[in-house]
Amino acid sequence: MDKIVMVFYYLLTALVAAVVFWNFWLEKKNVDRMVLYLLVLVPFILRLLRVK
Amino acid sequence: MSRVKIILLAILTIILTISGVQLYRHRHYPLPVVAGPGVTHVGRLSDYLPSLKGTMPDTLIFFLEGREPGGKALILGNTHANEPEGLLAALIMVENALVEKGTLVIIPQFNHSASRTTRPGDGYPLYFDIPTPWGKKRFRMGNRDASPLDQWPDPDVYIHYPERQLLSFIDARNVNRTWPGRSNGLPMEKVTFAAMELIKKEKVDVVIDIHGAETMFPVTNCIVAPEKSAKLATMVSLTVKAMEKFDNHVEPSPPKFRGLSHREIGDYSEAMPFLLEAPIPFLDQPTGPKTEKFLLDGKDPFLLRLAGKKKLFVPYDESGWPMEKRVGQHLSVTLEIIRQFSRRTPERAILIRDVPRYAEVVEKGVGYYFHDPAQAPKERVYLN
Numbered sequence: 001m002d003k004i005v006m007v008f009y010y011l012l013t014a015l016v017a018a019v020v021f022w023n024f025w026l027e028k029k030n031v032d033r034m035v036l037y038l039l040v041l042v043p044f045i046l047r048l049l050r051v052k
Numbered sequence: 053m054s055r056v057k058i059i060l061l062a063i064l065t066i067i068l069t070i071s072g073v074q075l076y077r078h079r080h081y082p083l084p085v086v087a088g089p090g091v092t093h094v095g096r097l098s099d100y101l102p103s104l105k106g107t108m109p110d111t112l113i114f115f116l117e118g119r120e121p122g123g124k125a126l127i128l129g130n131t132h133a134n135e136p137e138g139l140l141a142a143l144i145m146v147e148n149a150l151v152e153k154g155t156l157v158i159i160p161q162f163n164h165s166a167s168r169t170t171r172p173g174d175g176y177p178l179y180f181d182i183p184t185p186w187g188k189k190r191f192r193m194g195n196r197d198a199s200p201l202d203q204w205p206d207p208d209v210y211i212h213y214p215e216r217q218l219l220s221f222i223d224a225r226n227v228n229r230t231w232p233g234r235s236n237g238l239p240m241e242k243v244t245f246a247a248m249e250l251i252k253k254e255k256v257d258v259v260i261d262i263h264g265a266e267t268m269f270p271v272t273n274c275i276v277a278p279e280k281s282a283k284l285a286t287m288v289s290l291t292v293k294a295m296e297k298f299d300n301h302v303e304p305s306p307p308k309f310r311g312l313s314h315r316e317i318g319d320y321s322e323a324m325p326f327l328l329e330a331p332i333p334f335l336d337q338p339t340g341p342k343t344e345k346f347l348l349d350g351k352d353p354f355l356l357r358l359a360g361k362k363k364l365f366v367p368y369d370e371s372g373w374p375m376e377k378r379v380g381q382h383l384s385v386t387l388e389i390i391r392q393f394s395r396r397t398p399e400r401a402i403l404i405r406d407v408p409r410y411a412e413v414v415e416k417g418v419g420y421y422f423h424d425p426a427q428a429p430k431e432r433v434y435l436n
Contacts, residue, residue: 002238005205006204006205009204009205024057028054031056031060034056034057034060035060038060038061038063038064041064042064042067042068042071045068046068046071046072046075047200049072050201051072051075051076051079052072052075052169052172052201
């Protein structure tokens with residue numbers, strides 16, 4: 001059961017990472033927002049890669 | 053895609069690569085441990101709970117058996133892997149102790165998963181180096197709690213088993229809140245369950261769990277003992293004060309605070325538990341940067357000012373609280389607990405030699421007692 005819950009959390013992480021990246025992709029002018037999206041993305045990517 | 057986005061993505065990739073490689077290397081850095089002349093065999097925690105086999109929380113167990121049968125003592129280091137004096141004291145015993153009677157069982161990295169992660173946001177160094185006569189020996193600096201890569205997600209509230217006390221969510225990954233554990237629980241509950249199995253199957257008499265605590269926390273520089281261990285702990289405290297001139301008072305184990313080694317081991321087994329605390333200024337909050345130097349020498353100007361205002365629970369001056377003092381205290385107190393236990397129950401005596409005491413460690417340094425893995429026979433070097 002614990003492992004199933006963990007798999008769901010990784011799927012949620014992937015979903016949030018994809019949404020954040022999509023927002024970065026859609027942002028056309030505001031560089032501050034682009035940087036913000038990428039900073040938010042860092043821990044999600046590290047967790048998905050099982051680094052941290 | 054705009055040029056700005058390409059540049060930002062390139063910067064992100066560089067940041068992720070640099071930080072990711074460092075964190076990956078830290079998680080997979082093997083610490084070489086030279087099994088000393090007293091080590092008779094080496095096992096794993098999964099020998100007592102097979103479902104731990106092949107997982108990161110599984111860890112090495114060193115057995116030092118004497119020629120004569122006697123009692124058994126279990127030493128736990130790195131229950132909290134950001135309190136490295138426990139690890140260093142345990143490893144000095146693994147690499148040097150000779151047991152003449154009885155058995156010493158040592159688990160140097162009890163929360164093995166925690167030793168392979170770092171505390172987010174606190175700027176901990178990933179490693180620390182201890183100078184030795186043959187060069188520097190590098191250790192991983194860990195965290196208090198297991199890595200979320202090995203146990204995730206955290207619950208909203210951690211419900212202790214079997215007492216059902218509600219504890220902080222983060223304590224689900226703290227092996228000093230998951231005693232006595234359960235075989236089908238969370239990975240950290242499995243770790244403590246396996247240790248309880250070891251204690252029961254090996255008929256362990258004494259368990260010593262070695263820690264460090266903040267200078268601003270009242271439960272520091274002490275032996276925490278439940279009712280069944282209190283008399284012996286008091287004798288030990290008085291003896292080290294009289295003979296070795298350092299303070300180590302006795303703190304009672306609170307009966308209603310569940311999950312701690314000094315409470316549950318005593319309640320759920322025949323063994324007498326003791327938890328040792330030495331002051332580790334590095335863990336205090338109002339300090340300067342958390343550098344490797346600060347971890348080792350325990351010197352901090354902000355704590356010095358607080359000591360002047362009597363805000364600390366231990367004496368503190370310009371000399372700080374160096375690692376030698378902390379490890380030396382732990383070794384002396386451990387040896388004294390085993391000596392006092394052996395005097396009281398001669399049929400279960402444990403006789404140990406070649407482990408340095410407080411004054412020797414302060415004089416020669418911690419690294420003096422570590423052996424060069426490059427010079428040791430390969431079959432005596434274990435990666436932990």
